[in-house]
Amino acid sequence: MKEVFLSNCEKSFIQKIISEGHRLDGRNYNESRKLNITFGSQYGSCIVSLGETKILSQVSCEVVQPKQIRPNEGILYINVEISPMAAPQFEANRQTDLTVYLNRLLEKCYKDSKCIDLESLCIVVEEKVWSLRVDIKVLNHDGNLIECASIATLASLAHFKRPDVTRSGEKVIIHTLTEKDPIPTVLYHYPVCSTFAIFNNNILISDPSFIEESVCTSSISSEEGNISGGLLVVGMNQYKELCLLNLTGAAIYNSSIVHRAILSAADKCKSIVDLVKKTIISDDNLRQKRVKINFGDIITSDHVQSLSRKDLSICLKNFDLNEKTSPKDEVMMDDESDVELEPSKYDVVPSLPQTAEIKAKKGASTWIEISSDSEED
């Protein structure tokens, strides 16, 4: 299916409310959506959800021959896949620009930043090393894939444990998980990406949703001249060291904006890394108590319908989910943003004696009627 493009009025609406300090889902400029990390039964598998954006990550390992130029280093391979599950516009088994872009950013963030001790993955120099493969699968695309994917990669890498190996002479014995406790991967530091959408060359918005991302990367011309924006990805570790900086979209001619983004990313990344570490520790504790952990746990019954309150994608700024409002009030509040009942197009008319008819209302047609005596001008 072809991609659905945003109309100009949608774009200018978003531009306008953002310049007035509002966001479609009622967040503040530097507020992120709710982050949730769940681990699966295997080591190194997790689902990360950032609002409605959901990403599955799985780390697997195998023994391979090392590369000639780096005979004593293991191999890290990252693979991103976006299936039609993420959104209908994606095609199966086809690499898009987006997958290449995500793959490259994740490689920069995790491979090039040297956060993994690859030397510890070596078993026999020049013969056998571990190759770690991270498979990132996008389940639901609701904007800010890169941040969600990087959290998923980090969480699954930090969570992953590889089987223990013993060397006896020339033989290499790979122990199963039941024979010997597996070994965790050594991470020197925990880099994580965060995304900022730039609006009007001045406003920074963290964790943009799908619609905000599409608006800020497509420049539209309005009365005030060409408004351009872009997406700025900042990768930082828990020591507030910069690992990655990437800009898509128009050039920035306000250099302070990058500085602001980095400052704001530093705190955000730190808190994300802390959360990742905390969830891994609590997951480890549960495993030690032999609690069965499974993706089945993410199935809840409170998330039933798109009309239920939790799922409202459009919220007013000061809209409090916990606020006790009757459903009726909610509809009233919502009216402002999008919901408006269409007036009935039909009239029930008693025509002949003892009969009634349903007739289309005059003028209720949604088609624009053009008549010769139009008085619009």
Add this chain to the structure above:
Amino acid sequence: MAEVYKLIHPVKYFNDYINRNVRPDGRKFEDQRNIKLNVNAIKSTDASAVVKCGNTTVVCGIKLELAKPKAEEPDFGFLVTNVELLPLCSSKFRPGPPSDHAQVISNIVADIFANSKSVNLKDLCIVPDKLAWVVYCDMVCLDNDGSVVDACIMTLITSLKSLTLPKVNYDVETEEISVDTSIRTPLNINGLPVATSFAVYQQSPRSIVLIDPSAYEEEMCGGTGANLIICWNNGQFCGIQKFGGSNLSNEAEKKTLIIAKERSKLVEKVIETCLKNEIK
């Protein structure tokens, strides 16, 4: 005239035949096509067989190689089956990487064969953890006119039955391998799996089961390939796969099991006669 009719009213054309209890190629519902089987026609392979079921023609060639067993399974050899459906066999296939359909057929054949446990992979091991046989069984379909899986299994098992393994000497000290082609031992094969395909056609209220369907019948019954494949080996079933087509009632299903058993006896006889002829 009939050809035009077939084009304009494809479903009615087919229905008219079925109503008269006859199939478009003149067979009864329970008639299978003639089978021709030939072994060792291809001399460049280690074993081969060609089968013709009606128009469906499949060639199987077996090539032997030596390899080191996998570290996880040091006393197992390898048997690799692969089915190729080239553009040559039907207009439905395009050149290039194997289509989804070809991969499915390949998978079904490999599954049926693995489930029948006719070949013990331990027999293919020469020296544990050092040396084992790799038996490459390549099946190529020359003409696809339905029931390809039946033909594939038939050629595969016939060529495996005629396969002989040369003697291999392995020196543990020097790791030297010497192959003595003059002394050959046949491969031990347990049982004789035979697959029978069916197409299930829904003509309400009855559902009709067509044995050994042609490509045209397979297409009319919906689904890619045959709808029901039953494999019988050694008094046991080693695979009953039903995909798509019309839904199968209990009675119809019992009938197919009986037919499959009878047909497999017939096919077994064909294979045995063919192999006897070859030795002479």
Add this chain to the structure above:
Amino acid sequence: MGVEDENNFKLRPMKCELNYLSKSDGSAILAQGETVVLVSVNGPLDIKSNSQSIEKATLEVLFCGKGGKPSVADRFKENVIKQTCETAILGCLYPRTGISLTIQELEDYGGLLTCTVNCACLALLNSGMAMRHMVAAISCAVNEVGNLVLEPSYEQVQSSRALLHFVFESREKNLVTGFTEGSFSEDTYEEALARCRLASELVFDFYRDIVRKYSNVI
């Protein structure tokens, strides 16, 4: 042959959530025991003209494993799902369109394919696609002593001699799809089929339960 559990159909606990994904037209996540599968349905939508059919909607099925590269076995799974769903969907109502079904394996502890078929059916129900009937998949293992075990657990699958999987439709409980692993006798097959047919009713009840809960909220 397993007289003691003749009438005791205990399936593995099932847990399901509809509409798990916001961007798909319909989606379902289903856990059967420890096996978890996520399925999304999109459609009817616009597809390439060379894969369009003027008679019915084209069903495209994509199976994504958890990690590693796609394999020939995945194609086989896709084929099973595709053929099963094609009989269930009233495709003739949506000519010249495509329906895409994407499956993501989350946990595999036996019975992955049956769980996938059930999950696909729930996702199709969720998407509001017109269907001829529902489908329910049940698997059955033959253990070392020859007894039948319905909906086997991971350990039971590993130690079984044969595995039989059946998919039934909701109206007359006819067999839609069946596939087997391992070898077994005719009697075993007949008995497994009969038992799975009875047990499929439980799955249909589960579907009704889920949809009832769901439609109460709308």
